[in-house]
Amino acid sequence: MGKAHVYRRDHINTDEIIPARYLNTDEEEELARHCMEDLDAGFVEKAGEGDVIVAGDDFGCGSSREHAVWAIRGAKVRTVIARSFARIFYRNAINCGFYLIESNEAVERINDGDEVEIDFEAGLIKDKTSGIEISFSPLPDFALEIIGDGGLLEHVKKEMQGN
Amino acid sequence: MAMTITEKILARAAGKQSVRSGELVDAAIDVVMCHDVTTPPAISMLIEKGIDRVFDAEKIVVTPDHFQPAKDVKSAELHRRLDEWARRHRIKHYYRLGRAGVCHALLPEQGHIRPGEVIVGGDSHTCTYGAFAAFSTGIGSTDLAAAIATGRLWFKVPASIKIVLKGSLGPGVYSKDVILAVIGRIGTDGALYRAMEFSGPALADMSMEARMTITNMAIEAGAKNGIIGFDDTTENYLNEHLRDNKDYTVYESDEDAEYAAIEEFDCCEIEPMVALPHLPSGGVPVGQCSGRRMDQAYIGSCTNGRIEDLRIAAGIMKGKKVAIRTLIVPATPTIWKQAKDEGLFDVFYDAECVVAAPTCGACLGGFMGVLAAGEKCVSTTNRNFVGRMGHPESEVYLASPATAAASAIEGKLADAREVV
Known part of the structure; x- marks a missing residue:
C-alpha cells in the first residue's frame, strides 16, 4: 500500500522526470534524488516506498533515457498509472521489469494523497481512502513474460542458454 | 498482401x-x-x-x-x-x-x-x-x-x-x-x-x-x-x-x-514557424510571436546543425552583428571544416557569435550554453520542454536556422524574410 501522487496533466516528459543535467551518472540512488524535480521539486521529500504516480496521457514522452524509469524505481515508487504512455518509456519500463498501468478511470477518480493498494494479478486498484475499486487490463502476455523473467536481459540470457 | x-x-x-501492423x-x-x-x-x-x-x-x-x-x-x-x-x-x-x-x-x-x-x-x-x-x-x-x-x-x-x-x-x-x-x-x-x-x-x-x-x-x-x-x-x-x-x-x-x-x-501555405514553450507542438507562424525578446540564440544539434543550416544562418548574418549571445555548433568535424573552408566562421566571428566544437551540449541543458532562470532562447533544436536547456524557469523557442539567425540579429523573435 502507498500514497498516490496525482498530476492531472498530459505529456509529462523525461526532462521533467529526470533533467538531463543529472544524466552524467547512471546510479539509481543518485538519479532518485532528482526524480520529478522539474515538475514537482518537493516530490522526493513526500514520496515513500510503495507510492504510485498518477498522470494523464503520454507519460514519459521525449528522450529514450531509461534513467527516467530508474529514477522513479529508485525513489521506491511501485508503479505509474496513466491514461497512456509514450512508446520508449513504456518499452523501457517493461524491459526493466517495472510494471505500468493504463487506466482512464484511475486517473479520473484517484485523488492526490489517497492510500492505494494494487493487486497486479487480479488487475485491481483499491483506493482505501475513497473505498472505490478500479479494475485494469493487465499488460500484454509478451510484456508479462519479460517482467516475469526479471526484465529483458534475464529473458535474453534464458533464451541464450536454452539454445 | x-x-x-x-x-x-x-x-x-x-x-x-509479410507482416501486419500490431504483429510482434x-x-x-x-x-x-x-x-x-x-x-x-x-x-x-x-x-x-x-x-x-x-x-x-x-x-x-x-x-x-x-x-x-x-x-x-x-x-x-x-x-x-x-x-x-x-x-x-x-x-x-x-x-x-x-x-x-x-x-x-x-x-x-x-x-x-x-x-x-x-x-x-x-x-x-x-x-x-x-x-x-x-x-x-x-x-x-x-x-x-x-x-x-x-x-x-x-x-x-x-x-x-x-x-x-x-x-x-x-x-x-x-x-x-x-x-x-x-x-x-x-x-x-x-x-x-x-x-x-x-x-x-x-x-x-x-x-x-x-x-x-x-x-x-x-x-x-x-x-x-x-x-x-x-x-x-x-x-x-x-x-x-x-x-x-x-x-x-x-x-x-x-x-x-x-x-x-x-x-x-499544403506547403505553399506554411509560414516560418516558432514552437512556443513548453511543447514541440506549440508551433505558431513567426508573425504571431515576433518581437518577443530573447536572451540567446542556438544554431546546432541533430535537427539543424548540418552544413546547409550553417550556410543559411551565415547568409542572414553576413555583415551584421548579433544583439544577443549566439552559439553556432557544427554537428560534426567534417561540417566544422566545411564551414571553416567556406568562410562561414569569418561571418560568424564578425557577427560576434561563438563557434563551438561538435557536441549535443546545450540542446539538452548539458553544458556550453545553458540558460539561467527566466532566460529565453531561440533554438534550432527539437525540444522545448520545461528545463530542457537549463533552469526550469527558462524558455526554449524552436525555429529554423533562418529564424534563429534573424532573431539573433534583432535580439527578439523575427521573421528572416523581413531582416534585410
Whole structure:
C-alpha cells in the first residue's frame, strides 16, 4: 500500500522526470534524488516506498533515457498509472521489469494523497481512502513474460542458454 | 498482401514474407548506434549479467556526443567506460574526440546508413535515419544491451500514418517549419506508436539534410519511426557517402497499403514557424510571436546543425552583428571544416557569435550554453520542454536556422524574410 501522487496533466516528459543535467551518472540512488524535480521539486521529500504516480496521457514522452524509469524505481515508487504512455518509456519500463498501468478511470477518480493498494494479478486498484475499486487490463502476455523473467536481459540470457 | 515500406523492412528483418501492423516480430538489427549517455549503463548491465559480448564489431557505431568533450568528472567517467568497452571489443567504427560528432549527423555523413536496413540507437532521435528509406528507432539502455549482445530485438509492427506534403515551400520557409507545422497539427502524441511516412512533391525539392530535419522530429509526435521513400536525391547522397558496403535494397510502400490516417499539408501555405514553450507542438507562424525578446540564440544539434543550416544562418548574418549571445555548433568535424573552408566562421566571428566544437551540449541543458532562470532562447533544436536547456524557469523557442539567425540579429523573435 502507498500514497498516490496525482498530476492531472498530459505529456509529462523525461526532462521533467529526470533533467538531463543529472544524466552524467547512471546510479539509481543518485538519479532518485532528482526524480520529478522539474515538475514537482518537493516530490522526493513526500514520496515513500510503495507510492504510485498518477498522470494523464503520454507519460514519459521525449528522450529514450531509461534513467527516467530508474529514477522513479529508485525513489521506491511501485508503479505509474496513466491514461497512456509514450512508446520508449513504456518499452523501457517493461524491459526493466517495472510494471505500468493504463487506466482512464484511475486517473479520473484517484485523488492526490489517497492510500492505494494494487493487486497486479487480479488487475485491481483499491483506493482505501475513497473505498472505490478500479479494475485494469493487465499488460500484454509478451510484456508479462519479460517482467516475469526479471526484465529483458534475464529473458535474453534464458533464451541464450536454452539454445 | 499490400504493405507499407515500414512493414516490408520489418518483414525482411524478421525473415517473413509479410507482416501486419500490431504483429510482434523478432527482427535482425543491421546497425546499432551508441553514445555516451545511454551506452555506459548498457555495458554495465551486460557485464553484470555475464553476457559482455558484441554481436558484430562492424555493425556497432560508437560516438560520444552528449557531454563531449567531457564537461565534468562524472561525464569523463562515462566516456572512459565507453572507451574501454569499445577498445576491448575492437569496435570498428568508433569515433573518438576529433572525429566524434552529434550522432545523427555523423552516421549518415560517414556512410553508416543504408536503405532497407533496421537501425536502432540509444537515443530517441534515432528516427532521423528514416530519411534514407530505412527503419530506424530509438531505444533505451536495456534494449541497447540486448541489441549489442544478440543483434536482435522484438518490435510490435507499427501502423503507419501518411503525411502528404503537397505543393512547394515559399521563399524563406524550410523543412524545420514544415515539421513544426505537422507536429503543431497532430500533437506530441499524434503519431504515438506509429510510423510517420512522409511523402509528396515538397519532399522532392528537399536535400537529404533538409529531409533529416523532418524525420528527426518524428519522435516529437510520439512516432516509433519516421520514414521517407528513396529517390535520386537519396541515391546521390549515398553515392557520395557510402564507403565499405555499397549494397542496399530499396523498398517502397504498395499503392494499396493500409494507413491508420492520412494527413495532407499544403506547403505553399506554411509560414516560418516558432514552437512556443513548453511543447514541440506549440508551433505558431513567426508573425504571431515576433518581437518577443530573447536572451540567446542556438544554431546546432541533430535537427539543424548540418552544413546547409550553417550556410543559411551565415547568409542572414553576413555583415551584421548579433544583439544577443549566439552559439553556432557544427554537428560534426567534417561540417566544422566545411564551414571553416567556406568562410562561414569569418561571418560568424564578425557577427560576434561563438563557434563551438561538435557536441549535443546545450540542446539538452548539458553544458556550453545553458540558460539561467527566466532566460529565453531561440533554438534550432527539437525540444522545448520545461528545463530542457537549463533552469526550469527558462524558455526554449524552436525555429529554423533562418529564424534563429534573424532573431539573433534583432535580439527578439523575427521573421528572416523581413531582416534585410
